[in-house]
Amino acid sequence: MAAPCLGMVVRxxxxxxxINRTSTTLLKGIRHFSSSxxxxxxxxxxYETHKPASxxxxxxxxxxxxxxxxxxDPNPIEQKFVDIMQQMELERSRLSDHELRLLEDAERMSRxxxxxxxxxxxxxxxxxxxxxxDDEDAWEQKLKRFQPTGRANGAAGEDPSxxxxxxxxxxxxxxxxxxxxxxxxxxxxxxxxxxxxxRQTAERALASxxxxxxxxxxxxNSPCGVYKFKFPKGVQTExxxxxxxxxxxxxxxxxxxxxxxxxxFVWVKKSELKGYLKPDYLRQADRFILGL
Numbered sequence: 280m281a282a283p284c285l286g287m288v289v290r291x292x293x294x295x296x297x298i299n300r301t302s303t304t305l306l307k308g309i310r311h312f313s314s315s316x317x318x319x320x321x322x323x324x325x326y327e328t329h330k331p332a333s334x335x336x337x338x339x340x341x342x343x344x345x346x347x348x349x350x351x352d353p354n355p356i357e358q359k360f361v362d363i364m365q366q367m368e369l370e371r372s373r374l375s376d377h378e379l380r381l382l383e384d385a386e387r388m389s390r391x392x393x394x395x396x397x398x399x400x401x402x403x404x405x406x407x408x409x410x411x412x413d414d415e416d417a418w419e420q421k422l423k424r425f426q427p428t429g430r431a432n433g434a435a436g437e438d439p440s441x442x443x444x445x446x447x448x449x450x451x452x453x454x455x456x457x458x459x460x461x462x463x464x465x466x467x468x469x470x471x472x473x474x475x476x477x478r479q480t481a482e483r484a485l486a487s488x489x490x491x492x493x494x495x496x497x498x499x500n501s502p503c504g505v506y507k508f509k510f511p512k513g514v515q516t517e518x519x520x521x522x523x524x525x526x527x528x529x530x531x532x533x534x535x536x537x538x539x540x541x542x543x544f545v546w547v548k549k550s551e552l553k554g555y556l557k558p559d560y561l562r563q564a565d566r567f568i569l570g571l
Contacts, residue, residue, distance in 0.1 A: 337523055338470055343530075345546065440545055452466070452493075467484045468524055481526075493531065502525040504563055505526065549569070
């Protein structure tokens with residue numbers, strides 16, 4: 280009886296030892312939770328709550344473009360093609376009513392010069408006859424009195440603050456703003472405020488321009504470019520060293536020339552931007568401004 284009892288005792292101890300090993304192995308793959316984890320979460324939450332503010336101010340800017348009003352002048356190849364098409368159309372077309380009148384008048388004049396001409400045969404006896412040539416002479420005099428407006432600049436001439444200049448080119452609106460103690464030319468911009476999107480900031484920048492009533496269609500909700508710059512040394516503080524400007528593209532729908540201080544607004548072509556913008560600013564703006 281002693282041998283079977285001893286065997287049962289040894290077998291029980293062996294099974295107990297294997298159970299402990301298995302439990303230890305399983306516990307190695309289990310994440311342990313303790314009060315120290317709760318403390319680390321609290322510390323992290325406290326850090327995020329008291330996270331220092333960014334040293335960069337955020338701005339929303341609008342790149343407002345006025346598309347061409349009239350088509351551009353054709354180049355020599357295009358002009359040659361137009362002349363060929365007009366000549367082909369003239370050769371293949373039928374006579375117009377005016378051209379038929381000219382032929383009828385010429386035929387009537389030839390009949391009058393014949394010896395056997397009888398005026399009683401004409402339907403327009405005792406009536407004043409206005410020939411097609413008379414109409415052409417009147418139209419010619421009227422054309423000489425007509426003075427067309429300049430096609431390239433309209434009535435604006437070369438005034439850069441006029442919206443009616445360079446009608447065959449695309450123009451971009453620039454405004455003059457103070458950065459520190461210096462006045463610089465920029466795309467219209469305003470500082471971002473909490474609770475609004477950057478596009479709303481750009482829309483507010485356009486709407487806040489004094490003396491203007493510009494309506495525009497914004498092209499999307501994502502910025503088309505970004506520019507980062509530092510403020511002058513006299514303006515920098517420990518909490519703010521510079522600004523990040525996010526640009527949004529917009530097309531002019533309607534509007535009038537600004538009536539505020541002269542020289543505060545200009546409408547310029549892409550080729551004229553280098554005369555107004557700083558080199559670094561121009562390098563960023565040149566990436567998304569299209570010279571249509």
